[in-house]
Amino acid sequence: MSSLTLSKRRKRIVWALPFVLLLTVLYGLHYGSVSIPPQEIWTVFLSGGDPLYRQILIDLRLPRVAIGLLVGACLAAAGALLQGVMRNPLADPGVIGVSAGGGVAAILTMVVWPQAGFWLPAAAFAGALASSLAVYFLAWDKGASPVKIVLAGVAVNALLGAVTSGLMVVYSDRVQAVIPWLAGGLEGRSWHHLRFMAPYAVAGLLLSVPAIKPANLLLLGDDSAKLLGQRVELQRMLLILLASLLAGTAVSVAGLVSFVGLVVPHAMRLLVGDDYRYLLPLSVAGGAALVTLADTAARTWFDPIELPVGILLACLGAPFFLILLRRRKRLI
């Protein structure tokens, strides 16, 4: 792989992704139990158009596509940042306990207060952030090294997983509503959810821009980064906080969507290298496109059944990931 082809490839991907993203959005708006022709989409947005189309587009598809974009973007950004912070290409938001914490909080909410569906995102968000903070501070011993964070994450995940299973067994009658959420999906997500997540998602994505530089420096390893005058512990803590904000936001609305945070940054890394100036924006775009596309597929392919997008992503993601690993082996 010569550098010429790397920089060429970077350029091509940078140019291609906006189009991919646009097509994905159009596909998501267009496709469904009622297909809406692209020109009708324009008419609806510009001048009102057909009332039925308008209702479907504005009330159903637009918020769902927007949520898909944000969820994918947040998960991929979180995964990309964590892979750098942990210096481990196989890290994903699950490592720092985000998913497990969100899951427990969501189930507790349903058990304690079954009518509180409205507050589910807020509770999951709080749980996700709380457990990632717990992981970080459990790992702290004059600094939180990546290895300790991973170990603390394993411990916290195991504990929270046990709590989740326990609650589901004991209160099996009350947790029906939570099962699709645990599988990770966007069914029935609407403006209410978008309004909840959008500020955090946008804030997190905007904060990712200044995170690019420290993420790049941490890639060199703690010692080299320190010798370059960086406050490594502080930066790592802030990056982990940012990653848990991003992942927690996604989890709050979409539930436990796995693999996006792992596969998208990993695939992008193979295409454009480790430089976060390329890796992060491309992961954000790639994650957004992937989740939106997969969600459109999940709600239409198996019509009239809607499959949770998390299941579809895992089904597609697992083999794809194995292919990536095999390819990587050849490269090394």
Place this chain on the structure above:
Amino acid sequence: MTAIQTEHLQLDLGHFQLDGVTVSIPEGKMTAIVGPNGSGKSTLLKIVSRLAAADGGEIRVGDRLVQTFKPAEFARALTMLPQSKEWFPDLTVQEIVAYGRSPHKRFWENRMSAEDREAIEWAMEATGTEKHRDRLFHTLSGGEQQKVRIAMALAQKTGILLLDEPTTFLDLSHQLDVMEMLQRLNREWGLTIVMVLHDLQQAAAYCHYLIAMKHGLVVAEGEPRKVITPRFLRYVYDIDAKVRFEEDYPIIIPVQKAKEDSTMVIVTNTSQIKKGHAHKLIERFDKVGKVEFMEGFLGLEVLLTENTKDYEEVSVVTRWRRKEDFQAWTRSSAFKESHRHRDIPDYILSNKITFQEVKIVREPRTAGTEPAETAQSAEQSGQAVQSVQSAQTVETAETAETVEKIG
């Protein structure tokens, strides 16, 4: 002028200690820190570069205490190349060297200034890596990768560069390449260079100043020519060697270490015999029972001195691994059998037994020749004692005063 001054650095990690390390690193010079593995060299570098903290003591860079520097400020004064085979990100050479500018930039500054670009170009030129600027780090050879890492440190434009074993993973030609490059940087730009080296010859050939450590202590420092002596090698590395300098290179010829210090016991039974009767004693001795089958028996000689004054002397010398082996023989039934019914013949005037416990030190006669055979194998193959003696220095550790008569 002193670039770095440490005062009484203390560190106790249980298994490892730094014990009051006080060193002055001269400014604008090349300094090597040498010493056996685990002597604290790398730890010292890490503490000086603030990667690790000491339990006590002070470090000054220039005339400022290191803890008064802000992180970025410190990274503009001093940097280090860690000993590393660590994973490095997949970036081009120029991108990696550009990292070196980080301490010169504010957090929000991303654009490279003219000064930054100049520093990056200088660092790549000084290390000869500019021709690879667009290549990915991982496509370079080990030696080139090391130069890129040095270039990144140079781009920091610090006055002091520490290197932890910069040549360890390189082949000889790349080692010399890197050392010469560092020498050039020192000469042309007055860069203060401090490195941990394992190769004493390179340390002596390229460095002005040598610091030797052992067990967390500084045990020698000064000009390499004055420091590297046989005494130094024995004390610091526990090796016996001859040292001679060829230009700036010390030639160190190790003397093979004694593999083990073994001992043996020499029992000398000397009898004074009436003139002309010596052969009788020798005949008589032939009848002494089965000594060659005894445990711990190493050899036997019968020495005859004729015509001394008015008597002759016969010495029967037996060599044993331990005194107990000899005693076991005198108690053995074969020995008792051969001595029974025998009176001391009248031609024996007197008889004396001495025990000598000796230490065997094996030394090669000259470097390069075969090491001496062991006493045991020489004896067992029936060689004359003379040849064994020539290969051994036999130190008499103790001469027993015991005088006995064999009944």
